[in-house]
Amino acid sequence: MLQPLMNVLKTKRIILASGSPRRKQILTNIGLKFEIESSSFEENLDKSLFPEPPQYAVENAFQKTMEVARRLSSDPNPPDLLIGADTIVTMDGVIYEKPRDEEDAFNMLSRFSGRQHTVYTGLVLATPESNPGPNGDKFRVSKFYESTDVIMAQMTPELIRQYIATGEPMDKAGGYGIQGLGGTLVAGIKGDYFNVMGFPLHRFAKELVQIYESKK
Known part of the structure; x- marks a missing residue:
């Protein structure tokens, strides 16, 4: 889908506002x-202020x-495109x-065992605004999210402890990494794998x- 744009994107300064590997x-x-x-x-927003988790x-x-x-x-x-993301599990x-x-x-993993949960990733794309608005806004911002349902296998407490001992869960939303050893705990998904x-x-x-x- 991005193939027609790649030559244009290669000329842009793109910033990923995330240290996620x-x-x-x-x-x-x-x-x-x-x-x-x-x-x-600092991700310290009051969750109770948001009607729905993806917001x-x-x-x-x-x-x-x-x-x-x-x-x-x-x-x-200055950057031509900024990309920001945040992932949660609900x-x-x-x-x-x-x-x-x-x-x-x-x-977390004990609660997920044998059940389905949903992964949401909020994504923000910001590009320079050629005509700043009345508030001096310098960027045009696009906000959206994607959701994926994940079904976890039944896990014994011993298995969960062994997985945690690998250290893999500690920097991941929901306490598991589908792209690593945590993928062996996932029985199925409905939606975008990369979103997880x-x-x-x-x-x-x-x-x-x-x-x-739209810029053309």
């Missing part, structure tokens, strides 16, 4: 040229992106992010094409 891997694999500028935004993920992504955008606003070579109305510690990871990794690749490509088509 999974997002870096996904974008590198499609041949996108980009820089990484991790956001310093919380989108707002986190927006705040992370805008923090980087403000930091680079005076750069002699089940029974509860939002699960990265586990705080091993016990938190154990509790933390970056909805197809939706990203679709939205990016629309942005650049």
Whole structure:
């Protein structure tokens, strides 16, 4: 889907406002040229203020992106595109992010055992605004999210402890990595596999094409 745009994108300064190695891997694999500028935004938003979980993920992504955008606003070579993302897991109305510690990871995975949960990734794409608005907005911002349902296998407490001991769960929303050993715990998914990794690749490509088509 991005093939017609790749020659244009190669001339742009693209910033990934995330230090996630999974997002870096996904974008590198499609041949996108980009820089990484991790956001310093503290993800401490009040979850109770958001009617639905994906709105919380989108707002986190927006705040992370805008923090980087403000930091680079005076750069002699400002970015042509900023990409921000935030991934959460939800089940029974509860939002699960990265586990705080091993016990938190154990509790998460125990709840998921034999059940279905949903992974949401909020994504934000920001491009320079040629005609800043009345508020001085310098970026045109596109916000959206993608969801994927994940069915986990039945897991014994011993198996969960052994998985946590590998260290893999600790930096991942929901306490597991589908692209690693955690993939052996996943019985099935409905939706975008890459979304579970933390970056909805197809939706990203679709939205990016629309942005650049509208600029013509």
